[in-house]
Amino acid sequence: MEQAGWEQRLTRTIASEVRRVRLARKLSAQKLADRCGQLGFPVPRSVIANLENGYRESVSVAELLILAAALDIAPV
Helix, strand or coil: CCHHHHHHHHHHHHHHHHHHHHHHCCCCHHHHHHHHHHCCCCCCHHHHHHHHCCCCCCCCHHHHHHHHHHHCCCCC
16 A cells, blocks of 8 residues: 555545534634644644645644644544
């Protein structure tokens, strides 16, 4: 299995889950970005939008952890 393909599939899965949970909780991308900043690791709204819209090919561990914390979900 090609590493890049695996990473891209994982990123797509993370992105779809971030969007699903964000929308279920009626949070805008800006509100989620604000929550990340309040937790100490700013993730700009544009990064969240690019992730959810498939324009990012990877998600850092730090981004995964802070998005999970901001959404109050487990990072797995």
